[in-house]
Amino acid sequence: MTETDNIVAETAERIFADLADAQTINHDKQGSWKAPLWQALAENGLALSWVPEDCDGSGTSMAEGFSVLSVAGRAGVSVPLAETMLAGWLLAQGKIKSPAGMMTVAPANTRDRLTLNGDGTISGRARGIPFAREAKHIAVVAGSSIALIDASACKIDAGLSLAGDHSDTVHLDKVKPTAIAKAPAGIDEKALLLMGALARSLQIAGALETMLSISVQYSGERVAFEKKISKFQAVQHNLAKLAGETSAALAAASSAADAFSHGAPIDDALFLEAAAAKIRCSEAAEKGAAIAHQVHGAIGFTQEHILHRYTLRALAWRDDFGSESYWAVELGKLVANLGADELWPLVASR
């Protein structure tokens, strides 16, 4: 595992190691591990990492918050940590205090829009909202406003992601927000999508780190044709490719996180960083999951093995906050619009 650079990430590492042990979770069909894990994450202020202290958060830096998401990705568990962090971040942009408890954000699908009505209520439909059924509150962008919505005021249609996590459709029918504020310049649906895409990129890269680690470990345990499979050159080359995909995902996600940590406005260069991270991490998820399953053979295809927790989540996370094809089209349009001779200056600008 990657060494951690800061005490916030170390705290997250320790909590996930203590309370989200992969084997235990896999065998606990009731999900009784969830409550203590969430409680520890909340009590240690990780869920509200990006909320300043004057908005009732823990005032962690952007960079430290991003490192928490990498740790969460490596743990690969179904808990709305990234979503609550994103909600807290969004609310803080409007100087709205974050309530306690699980939160999520909307819209998370590139084709959905929420509308702020003349009477101050909000309407619309938001699909693919992670953990909407578990969240007490939803932070939303509607027009040029940021609002805090009580989840119980919405109609929620249950759905599941590829990994079996809650991914719900939220209907807002003239819902009166608990709090509402004008969004500052630059904070809109696209900014929320970009932040969400970046969060998912870090989680995917983290999941790939675990996929690589458990695949390497398994290849040293499994014996076939009287040899450890790690001694077969074909297996070694597959694992080298998995290391390559993991590296690409790590580099793209940590570069984008670093870029966003400096608080600059979202310009073309920053857009390139976040869009490229989601595109490249999603591609790595596809290639990496295939290799990890290949190395594990049939055992990795079973519910009882832990592999699917990381592979399916990495694949599912591709769909949230804009898929790789969506961001590729957006990035391609930007590049074409800037023109051929501006491509290299854009890439080399940082």
Add this chain to the structure above:
Amino acid sequence: MTAALRFDPIRLPPECEQLRKEVRAFLADEIAAGTFDPHRPVQEDADNREFSRRVGEKGWLGMTWPKKYGGHERSFLERYVVTEEMRVANAPVRRFFVADRQSGPVLLKYAPEHIKMDILPRICRGEICFSIGMSEPNSGSDLFAAKTKATKTDGGFLINGSKIWTTSAHIADYMIAIFRTSPPTKENRRHGLTQFLVNMKTPGIKVNPIDQITGQQEFNEVVFTDAFIPDDHMLGEIDGAWKQATSELAYERSGPERFLETYYTLTELVRAVGPEPDTRSAEGIGRLVAQLHTMRRMSVSVAGMLQAGKEPVVEASIVKDIGTVWEQQLPHRVRELAAFVDDNASNHATLDEMLDFAIKTAPKLTIQGGTTEVLRGIIARGLGLR
């Protein structure tokens, strides 16, 4: 547990931005003066020799080396900027690139002082060209199999045998080569190879050109018949070149030249597509740009680690592996996307011509500097698999 992979988000420091501007201005002047055409990767007629001298005058050769050898004591990251700007512009770097990237650092580390004082300043002035003699017929990436012999004689060694795939040997002033000085031992099959500095004007050396499938001629076969190399031209330890040669290869890996070789096809695609792409073109371009950006961030990250004095062997091998696979696939992806670009677009002919060349070049990209298979072996070792 797996070796931790690190790709820290290194940013180029501000002095690099100023340098980048200077390099771009220099290259624009050279293009305006007709030294080379940035839209033509085939640079047969480019004025390499004079261009090389002018790059030396700018202080962009031997950038990281000590001043007493003509170097400039600048950072790896500054050198990185110069390399990427030269590559992206399709500048004719052939005459100086190997000496600057690889041969100079080897001499710095292993050559006697009087040789360093003689040769390094000339590399820095862009006056001399180097080639590398590692592969032999039937050996290639398998250095253990090298057979060409250096036999001890009065005051030096006599070389007999041949080297192959030596890029630029036909224009090179010097070659750094490995020769067999004794047989491998049972305990150490890596034993018995020694590294030498070879003056290409030495009697007994014959260079036979090998034409490439691109129609260009860069490769050569070099035949040695009783060619004499003086004792002080031996580099490092006798019989101990294995480690030296592999550390030399580390300079060959992970740099911008390892993912930018076919970059020009992407620029020309963007040019041919124009400002309002259809969805298919936009998505294709977007993915390629995301992959390019990621490669570059990985490569800068490794350069930053080298600058910090670390030895990112696995990370460098990963960058070379996925970088060369990427630059090999790039012209093919561009070709697919170009199929839907209007044939009458005025710049389509340029794109076609460039694609033709890039697709012909592509097969070699995953071979030079250590094949993909060899690199994946190194990565596997780094993962603790062997």
